[in-house]
Amino acid sequence: MTRSLLHAKFAHHAKILTALNTKAAREPPLMSTLDSLRPGQTGTIVDLDGDEAELCRLREMGFLPGAIVEAIGSAPLGDPLAFFVRGSRLALRARDARKVRIATAPAA
Amino acid sequence: MSVSSPPPATDRLKVALVGNPNTGKSTLFNALAGMRARVGNYPGVTVEKKIARVEWSGRPVDVIDLPGTYSISPRSLDEVVSVDVLLGQQPDVGNIDVVVCIVDASxxxxxxxLLSQVLDLGRPTVLVLNMWDTLQSRGLSVDVAALSERLNVPVVVTEAHRKRGLGDLRDAILATAGSEAPSRPRILPEAFYEECDRLQERLEELGENDAPFFLRERMLLDPGGTIEQRYLARANGELSTHLHEARRRLKDGGHTVSNLEPERRYQWARDVLDRVVTAPEQRQTTVTDRIDALLTHRVAGPLILAAVMLLVFQTLYTWAEPLMGACETAQAWVGARIEPLLAPGPFRSLLIDGVVAGVGSFLIFLPQIALLFLFIAILEGCGYMARAAYMMDRLMAPLGLSGRAFLPLMSSFACAVPGIMATRVIQSRRERMVTILIAPLMSCSARLPVYVLMIGAFIPGEIDGRDTAWMQGLVLFAMSCLGLIVAVPSAWLLKRTFFKGEASAFVMELPDYRLPSPFLVLRRVYESSLAFVMRAGTLIFATTILVWAAGYFPGDHSRLESVQQRIAELEQQGESPELERLQIEHNRLSGSLIRESYLGRAGQVIEPVVKPLGWDWRIGVGVIASFPAREVIIATLGTIYSLGGDVDVDDEESRLALTDAMQQATWPDGRPVFNIPVALSIMVFFALCAQCVSTLVIMRRETNSWRWPAFSFVSMTLMAYLGALITYQVGMLFT
Structure with missing residues (x-):
């Protein structure tokens, strides 16, 4: 990755983080991955990390940096997990959800 | 650009429907098409071709329904068909006049x-906001006029399941036909469009004058994609270098190809919808959320799923039974009507033993298929199927399959034919193919008669006065599980060999619950039943005739026929010793005729091959003759053991007669043919073999190629042979 691109990426993340910061009374947001969201909790996607071929389907379905995701719950056996994103209810396997990095507001 | 081929001689308007799954697209298509839809296949792929020929305001129109998809970036040969149709490059469809993009209004x-990709096609487009009622119930609102203006595309609001808005849609389509295509929105960065133009120049230099904008866009955006491969195969290596450099230039400019499209398209969607859609601040808890809380509940969810599955299979087994019985009765009735009309001879035998029995042997599946598709249509239509897949996914994942494969595989325990047809619910082609190939391994109900016969005859129910019925149960259970056990490594292997591919993330939509449309449900039942009868019927029928002929010729049937004539005459007068003598004579004659037939000779030729399995030529003949359907082996064994062809395992008396005959059968040196290892080896063979024309023919239909049924037949027969060999050889060590 070129320097300029890295820079652009950081700037983008910083923007999201700042936005979250102001909302959550300037407390630093918690960084985690999508699979760690508890049902009812929401998070903002920061980044996707993994093999390009695996990620393209996630991106097409709207899992993109900046998107807000709400966890709905999990299937009875604990996997897959269900999320609400851009108005749709989507199921993801935990191993794919782990590729989505999110920022959550710290618990009140 | 020479995108559009010259308009076809007929002035039929061609309208293509595209949209995401679960947007009510099929409902809309059926509402537009009425009963005029014709279903077929596009050549060479597994994609269904649905076209309805209708007439609107005196104008003949072809409405083409394309498979539901979230994106028209083609990843497989199946997906590329939709793109070809939309661009007018599918020769059997022709040029498309209007593209109708259906979206879920809520x-x-x-x-x-998807809409943003559709607009890049550069065709006259109509946007349909379907499910307007759901949008209203969610407290959302859309400024339709503003949206239409921003997109520069006519926008129509519909509620397809209530048939509302259809007139407006038809008018909009007719008005749009022949008009100028809307200008493509400049969604992607300027640098990208420059690269598209540069690619165009390069392609022209290479002699490729027919690369529409959409395809050039795809070549740049999908590295290694189907469109790139198509053009690379036609052009020389220079194109590959050009694409590589173009993507590099874009990357240097800060645009990574993989990120570019989704980010820009979703950004565009937000911009277009800004202030056009107003949504409530907080997402409201919907009915769907409340139903899901119960139906996917940790404890209640699996219990309800088990109850639903139990109901489906109870139905397939028990409700279908009287219908299947009716089929058999009808078959016997038709046979009995024909019999007195014709003199005994090859023609009568062909009609009754070939045609009527042949048609009957596949029509018998029809009740099961109709019932299974009734359930599938209801479960899909209401949204429960996605939840079942969601709950079962964890169990299917180790096989390399997803939860979607669960229902087709479960159905295959009743019969692989409806099971394979049910794989249409699986969207991923690779996964669907693996499921189709392992479905015939599930222990279907046609294997049961074979198991019942063999277990009843050779697995003792009692040893030294002690009840050992549990052993019979255990063997039956083991045979029923064997296929499933073999299916696990088979699926694993198939996923790693023939159906390897990049492991794309598994994303499945859980749509809102809604009442399924009764019309759509019935339509699906009708279509699947018709497809089965029309396409499978002819081939299954032909095979049955072939096997009939092999068993009939070249013997001289005149003596048998005169005996039959005598029996018919004597039967009128009631029981008599003469009649009994003639029955025995009849059975002896038909037994010797099949021995001398081509089928019998084939059995004797293959005896050396089946001998290591502990089989004699008679079992060999039975196996060959049971190619049309597994349970045929019982009737064939009955014929060979001179019992006449009518052995029914449900009929105690005839089963005992066959059991006796088998127990007494000996090798020329006097050793009994059948013992426990032989019985087990036959059962293992039938558990793993692909002796079922209906399954193979359905596989051909669903995969649209003979390659896979051939592969399936060869590999399963090989597995069956090896399994039977091991069973017999190991079994003999213990006797």
């Missing part, structure tokens, strides 16, 4: 991803 942002 979920515009996600649906607009």
């Amino acid at each position: 979920n515009l942002e996600r649906n607009f991803y």
Whole structure:
């Protein structure tokens, strides 16, 4: 990755983080991955990390940096997990959800 | 650009429907098409071709329904068909006049991803906001006029399941036909469009003058994609270098190809929808959320799923039974009507033993298929199927399959034919193929008669006065599980060999619950039944005739026929010793005729091959003759053991007669043919073999190629042979 691109990426993340910061009374947001969201909790996607071929389907379905995701719950056996994103209810396997990095507001 | 081929001689208007899954697209298509839809296949792929020929305001129109998809970036040969149709490059469809993009009105942002790709096709387009009622119930509102203006595309609001808005849609389509295509929105960065133009020049230099904008866009955006491969195969290596450099230039400019499209398209969707859609601040808890809380509940969810599955299979086994019985009765009735009309001879035998029995042997599946598709249509239509897949996914994942494969595989325990047809619910082609190939391994109900016969005859129910019925149960259970056990490594292997591919993330939509449309449900039952009868019927029928002929010729049947004539005459007068003598004579004659037939000779030729399995030529003949359907082996064994062809395992008396005959059968040196290892080896063979024409023919239909049924037959027969060999050889060590 070129320097300029890295820079652009950081700037983008910083923007999201700042936005979250102001909302959550300037407390630093918690960084985690999508699979760690508890049902009812929401998070903002920061980044996707993994093999390009695996990620393209996630991106097409709207899992993109900046998107807000709400966890709905999990299937009875604990996997897959269900999320609400851009108005749709989507199921993801935990191993794919782990590729989505999110920022959550710290618990009140 | 020479995108559009010259208009066809007929002035039929061609309208293609595209949209995300679960947007009510099929409902809309059926509402537009009425009963005029024709279903077929596009050549060479597994994609269904649905075209309805209708007439609107005196104008003949072809409405083409394309498979539901979230994106028209083609990843497989199946997906490329939709793109070819839309661009007018599918020769059997022709040029498309209007593209109708159907979106879920209550979920515009996600649906607009597809719309933005559709607009890049550069065809006259109509946008349909379907499920307007759901949008209203969610407290959303859309400014339709503003949306239409921003997109520069006519926008129509419909509620397809209530048939509302259809007139407006038809008018909009007719008005749009022949008009100028809307200008493509400049969604992607300027640098990208420059690269598209540069690619165009390069392609022209290479002699490729027919690369529409959409395809050039795809070549740049999908590295290694189907479109790139298509053009690379036609052009020389220079194109590959050009694409590589173009993507590099874009990357240097800060645009990574993989990120570019989704980010820009979703951004565009947000911009277009800004202030056009107003949504409530907080997402409201919907009915769907409340139903899901119960139906996917940790404890209640699996219990309800088990109850639903139990109901489906109870139905397939028990409700279908009287219908299947009716089929058999009808078959016997028709046979009995024909019998007195014709003199005994090859023609009568062909009609009764070949045609009527042949048609009957596949029509018998029809009740099961109709019932299974009734359930599938209801479960899919109401949204429960996605939840079942969601709950079962964890169990299917180790096989390399997803939860979607669960129902087709479960159905295959009743019969692989409806099971394979049910794989249409699986969207991923690779996964669908693996499921189709392992479905015939599930222990279907046609294996049961074979198991019952063999277990009853050779697995003792009692040893030294002690009840050992549990052993019979155990063997039956083991045979029923054997296929499933073999299916696990088979699926694993198939996923790693023939159906390898990049492991794309598994994303499945859980749509809102809604009442399924009764019309759509019945339509699906009708279509699947018709497809089965029309396409499978002819081939299954032909095979049955072939096997009949092999068993009939070249013997001289005149003596048998005169005996039959005598029996018919004597039967009128009631029981008599003469009649009994003639029955025995009849059975002896038909037994010797099949021995001398081509089928019998084939059995004797293959005896050396089946001998290591502990089989004699008679079992060999039975196995060959049971190619049309597994349970045929019982009737064939009955014929060979001179019992006449009518052995029914449900009929105690005839089963005991066959059991006796088998127990007494000996090798020329006097050793009994059948013992426990032989019985087990036959059962293992039938558990793993592909002796079922209906399954193979359905496989051909669903995969649209003979390659896979041939592969399936060869590999399963090989597995069956090896399994039977091991069973017999190991079994003999213990006797």
